[in-house]
Amino acid sequence: xTLSRLTIHELHDLLVSKEISxxxxxxxxxxxxxxxxxxxKSYITVTGDLARKQAKAVxxxxxxxxxxxxxxxxxxxxxxxxxxxxxxxxxxSRMLEGFKPQYSATVVEKLKAEDFVMLGKxxxxxxxxxxxxENSAFFATQNPWNADCVPxxxxxxxxxxxxxxxxxxxxxxxxxxxxxxxASFCGIVGLKPTYGAVSRFGLIAFASSLDQIGPLxxxxxxxxxxxxxxxxxxxxxxxxxxxxxxxxxAALTGDVKGMRIGLPKEYLGEGIDPDVEAQVRAAAxxxxxxxxxxxxxxxxxxxxxxxxxxxxxxxxxxxNLGRYDGVRYGLRAPAEDVAGMFCDTRKKGFGPExxxxxxxxxxxxxxxxxxxxxxxxLKVRNLIKQDYDRAFEQYDCLITPTAPTTAxxxxxxQDPLALYKSDICTIPTNLAGIPGxxxxxxxxxxxxxxxxQLSGKAFAEPALLRAAYALEQNTNLTRLKPNxxxxx
Amino acid sequence: MKxxxxxxxxVHVELATESKIFCSCSAHSFGADPNSHVCPACxxxxxxxxxxxxxxxxxxxxxxxxxxxxxNRVTTxxxxxxxxxxxxxxxxxxxxxxxxAVNGRVDIETSAGKKSxxxxxxxxxxxxxxxxxxxxxGTTHVDFNRTSVPLIEIVSQPDLSSAEEVEAYLVRLRTLxxxxxxxxxxxxxxxxxxxxxLSVRPEGSDVLGVRTEMKxxxxxxxxxxxxxxxxxxxxxxxxxGTEVLVQETRRWDDAKGKSYAMRSxxxxxxxRYFPDPNVxxxxxxDVWYETIKNSVPEFPEVxxxxxxALGLTEYDAERISESIMLCECFExxxxxxxxxxxxxxxxxxxxxxxxxxxxxxxxMLNLDNKAFGKLISLTLDGKxxxxxxxxxxxxxxxxxxxxxxxxxxxNNMLIGEQNDDLILGIVKKVVESDPKSVNDFKNGKEKALMxxxxxxxxxxxxxxxxxxxxxxxxxxING
Numbered sequence: 001x002t003l004s005r006l007t008i009h010e011l012h013d014l015l016v017s018k019e020i021s022x023x024x025x026x027x028x029x030x031x032x033x034x035x036x037x038x039x040x041k042s043y044i045t046v047t048g049d050l051a052r053k054q055a056k057a058v059x060x061x062x063x064x065x066x067x068x069x070x071x072x073x074x075x076x077x078x079x080x081x082x083x084x085x086x087x088x089x090x091x092x093s094r095m096l097e098g099f100k101p102q103y104s105a106t107v108v109e110k111l112k113a114e115d116f117v118m119l120g121k122x123x124x125x126x127x128x129x130x131x132x133x134e135n136s137a138f139f140a141t142q143n144p145w146n147a148d149c150v151p152x153x154x155x156x157x158x159x160x161x162x163x164x165x166x167x168x169x170x171x172x173x174x175x176x177x178x179x180x181x182x183a184s185f186c187g188i189v190g191l192k193p194t195y196g197a198v199s200r201f202g203l204i205a206f207a208s209s210l211d212q213i214g215p216l217x218x219x220x221x222x223x224x225x226x227x228x229x230x231x232x233x234x235x236x237x238x239x240x241x242x243x244x245x246x247x248x249x250a251a252l253t254g255d256v257k258g259m260r261i262g263l264p265k266e267y268l269g270e271g272i273d274p275d276v277e278a279q280v281r282a283a284a285x286x287x288x289x290x291x292x293x294x295x296x297x298x299x300x301x302x303x304x305x306x307x308x309x310x311x312x313x314x315x316x317x318x319x320n321l322g323r324y325d326g327v328r329y330g331l332r333a334p335a336e337d338v339a340g341m342f343c344d345t346r347k348k349g350f351g352p353e354x355x356x357x358x359x360x361x362x363x364x365x366x367x368x369x370x371x372x373x374x375x376x377x378l379k380v381r382n383l384i385k386q387d388y389d390r391a392f393e394q395y396d397c398l399i400t401p402t403a404p405t406t407a408x409x410x411x412x413x414q415d416p417l418a419l420y421k422s423d424i425c426t427i428p429t430n431l432a433g434i435p436g437x438x439x440x441x442x443x444x445x446x447x448x449x450x451x452x453q454l455s456g457k458a459f460a461e462p463a464l465l466r467a468a469y470a471l472e473q474n475t476n477l478t479r480l481k482p483n484x485x486x487x488x
Numbered sequence: 489m490k491x492x493x494x495x496x497x498x499v500h501v502e503l504a505t506e507s508k509i510f511c512s513c514s515a516h517s518f519g520a521d522p523n524s525h526v527c528p529a530c531x532x533x534x535x536x537x538x539x540x541x542x543x544x545x546x547x548x549x550x551x552x553x554x555x556x557x558x559x560n561r562v563t564t565x566x567x568x569x570x571x572x573x574x575x576x577x578x579x580x581x582x583x584x585x586x587x588x589a590v591n592g593r594v595d596i597e598t599s600a601g602k603k604s605x606x607x608x609x610x611x612x613x614x615x616x617x618x619x620x621x622x623x624x625x626g627t628t629h630v631d632f633n634r635t636s637v638p639l640i641e642i643v644s645q646p647d648l649s650s651a652e653e654v655e656a657y658l659v660r661l662r663t664l665x666x667x668x669x670x671x672x673x674x675x676x677x678x679x680x681x682x683x684x685x686l687s688v689r690p691e692g693s694d695v696l697g698v699r700t701e702m703k704x705x706x707x708x709x710x711x712x713x714x715x716x717x718x719x720x721x722x723x724x725x726x727x728x729g730t731e732v733l734v735q736e737t738r739r740w741d742d743a744k745g746k747s748y749a750m751r752s753x754x755x756x757x758x759x760r761y762f763p764d765p766n767v768x769x770x771x772x773x774d775v776w777y778e779t780i781k782n783s784v785p786e787f788p789e790v791x792x793x794x795x796x797a798l799g800l801t802e803y804d805a806e807r808i809s810e811s812i813m814l815c816e817c818f819e820x821x822x823x824x825x826x827x828x829x830x831x832x833x834x835x836x837x838x839x840x841x842x843x844x845x846x847x848x849x850x851x852m853l854n855l856d857n858k859a860f861g862k863l864i865s866l867t868l869d870g871k872x873x874x875x876x877x878x879x880x881x882x883x884x885x886x887x888x889x890x891x892x893x894x895x896x897x898x899n900n901m902l903i904g905e906q907n908d909d910l911i912l913g914i915v916k917k918v919v920e921s922d923p924k925s926v927n928d929f930k931n932g933k934e935k936a937l938m939x940x941x942x943x944x945x946x947x948x949x950x951x952x953x954x955x956x957x958x959x960x961x962x963x964x965i966n967g
Binding site for chain 2: 315322
């Protein structure tokens, strides 16, 4: 069986022409999860019964001759930090083990309205803090390309499940690169939308001013289709953008003639793996060959993005994670008094990286340090935005690496500072609130996939999709499949 | 040496909006079952987001305007972090960097004369929940009904110097906020609470002494006693070295009449304020600002002067202007009936009597004021007897929808000219049935006429203009 290798749009055609049923499709995925996820370890919770029920409903619609949406009946996976009513939502943390929300995230409701089929909830770094998915409190996920490598993070389960054909697509969240970096490591497409384009209602917060939900998919067309379903204004999220969201598939023309593309020099050279740099330059050259204007440009404040991010994100996280106190839900450690319960609950419930960031953030916000750290970081954030504003006066999009390297080796990631650098190319877009798309573009000397990042001004998703689609249509470097023997 | 007391107040007032500040739960849970007015958002469940209740900003602005403040046209919400079981997110959303109103002034008058108390700022914030201790079980339960109920905190400059001034200030705040209809301000209900910051220094000194704070005071009398006590304690410490004053938070025990230092654990706090990224800055545009500005009522003094000009006594003008509800009742009823003096008589007699009997405060007055004015007109025009008008007014207290004329008609209380024959018939019957009284009257006993009059009125169920009845009765007796 090879249905699981197909994309949303390919499967949709088969469903509509009744060559396959949604039930058959979901069963193949569930069987595949059963057979392979013991190795990949992408799922925390598999919701087989629910998925079969959802598939059956789609089959009933098809049998009744009803028209179905593009995502109807397509099996997918949800990162375990998005609330799903009655289904465990853990953030891969002991703190929320067994927690079943009474509500679903807006994105989940939106997909439900599209007759989605949810296979389950996928693994991540605890509370989305990490770049390897090794910070999951439950287990590490492996890279389907190579069992010795990590899938990236924090949306490692989202990326690995799609790359291993254990889901047709998935939802991830991206605070500093958590969709794009794992997409890059696993050789699939990942998009972090403009801040405010996808509702954060029901997304368990890491850093509220940076978090954004987005798709991980097998190709650019699928990415556009998912974006059509999940974007939109939501009055339950005050930061949601009231915007006239377009049909993103309209951008899939393959035509990049006249597009102005910038190649920022700060993202090349030192610290970037030469194979990665070569592929970024190759992709830029390809776009030029297809009629785009490509030139080198500069974003001078890029080097300050990482320190600013590691003040802002932990500061917000230290506050967002204060609610896990053992009083109302999740883990409660018994203790003599209330203060003891707070301390022991948080001591037992959080892993080391979460604790590290809570401490960093608490420090940055402390009286006497606020101006020197948090406030200064906000000023830097503003300068980075201005960098982008200037660049986007001249360019429709920028092309950079998604990550400085291909997938990191497993079990060798104890130095937090070294690891934080894995997000060095993705963090600036989060700080600026702009969209970024990671597109697979060939492999490195070890056969591991390389991701190229396209970024644009706020709501420029169509421009990113347009450039990515042109590369996809005109090369054989974007639709990569892992060597089945190595990682699966 | 003579000393002066320097006092600044932080007053928390619960805003009277229908719903909570960041979710749509009802904000009114006084006496309700625990956790019956809660939702995932106000319980701090994972993934929930706050959405600002616009009415809270309306009320915050209006409060600011009542207290002569400048309104910050871009006002932001910030997080104040601390751990406590009744605080579900481990932070309170408040306003630290750009509060809704700043630089205000409240004028008070005491035996020491007139004074302006400067207002530093008014900020909007959410209330916390409540802990309920079960002593028999030795357990503690949390009730989140009050969580996220909107509050404003009014921060004064240290401009107050006596218990009397503090009382005048609090009463004035209460009057003004009730005038604006933004808050109940009932200390006994906890809808107004007060933190007192106090220090003592030699008279004339411009250096502030060591400051102590007493939190969550909930009666004006207790506040006065606490101020007297703390002032004496501070002076005693300075003069006699009885203790070393330290900057601290103290708990006032009103029953014992003493203040106690709280454990430092309860007071130490680095609240790590920072802007709440989930709540966008609130931008108050000109239309919004003007709408609220136009809804701000005249101040009590302005109303009182206007009422005196209308011919009310100073005493009555003072009484009516005490409450915006009485003012509205007076103004709207006067407009409807055109006789302010009569309206004020009705208010100070009937309305206040009924309020009193029903144990209602002025603020609970819920009359249809125009209909009330109409009732007065009908009575003045002799269409309803004074006795019946009281009954109708009482009914109007219970049912705002009552239209007096229709109600009088439906209940046979309307006096019409066509009723002369009916009255004459009844009068004849009474006169015929009681020849003794008729004779007594004819023999000069005035009281006998009153007896006949009373009998007629009873037969008519009070449904008659007394003057008209008297004329007909006399005509009938005298043939």
